[in-house]
Amino acid sequence: MEITRTEILRRDWPGPSAVLALLKPITWFPPMWAYACGVISSGQPLSAAFIAAALGVLLAGPLLCGTSQAVNDWFDRHVDAINEPDRVIPSGRMPGRWGLYIAILMSLLSMAVASLLGPLVFIAALVGLALAWGYSAPPFRFKQNGWIGNAAVGLSYETLPWITAATAMTGLMPANPILLVGLLYGIGAHGILTLNDFKSIRGDSEMKISTLPVLHGAQAAARIACIVMALPQLTVVGLLAYWSLPYHALAVGGLLTVQMVCMRRFLGDPVGRAVWYSAVGVGLYVTGMMVTAFGLRYAALPPSLG
Structure with missing residues (x-):
């Protein structure tokens, strides 16, 4: 049967659905949410800097996060052939x-958009891109070690967008309370990333990728993930109370309490319930982020913690 030129082009060029699958829109939510928190x-009044806020959300989600997904899928294509052969x-x-x-x-597109938001945001975008490439690409390939790789993703998905957003809105480095809260939620995200590793234990073991479940076993890794998620939130509760935000502290504490109840069920079957807990626990986690952001917005905070 004769093959037409159109059919040849279709084989050589990816279709729009394949590009979208590569960029994984479902993963854009965490950095976009963190940027919104920032x-x-x-x-700052949103109406006064709407364009900067909109460009920043675009930068954090579809561009930088989309880039990280494309980089990860390219350098993980051999692992995915074992774990998830249906990937794009x-x-x-x-x-x-x-x-x-x-x-x-x-x-390149991420850098172009970041340059429109000022030099500080451009530098932050370069850091984000360096983490995205370093996470998956040799020679660094941070993901080879679950402790290092998850820390890189947590900081780039939560801390960096939060701080970058506050910087873009004011043109200045954020006050210390904002920096501290952004850092704490980035640390907690390390535990969230560990939840994603339970589904690929077999392939990661074969490819010698030392995720926490591979390094420490499923049960120990689940405990570590829960502790790493809970302790930063507990610290945030204490800080909110210290900053005279008792209602916000109570709300975040309540969300953490529900998470801890769910954690007990997750620990009973980490491999079987990782996806369930990721859906339930992460939703509560990011809700606490937004509650904290509103607390910082309306609190009379000093520029430093000293």
């Missing part, structure tokens, strides 16, 4: 080296 916590690259829907080309193009 906007809220800055205390191992399944062949993303032909040739297009996964790599899209990652590079998205990196």
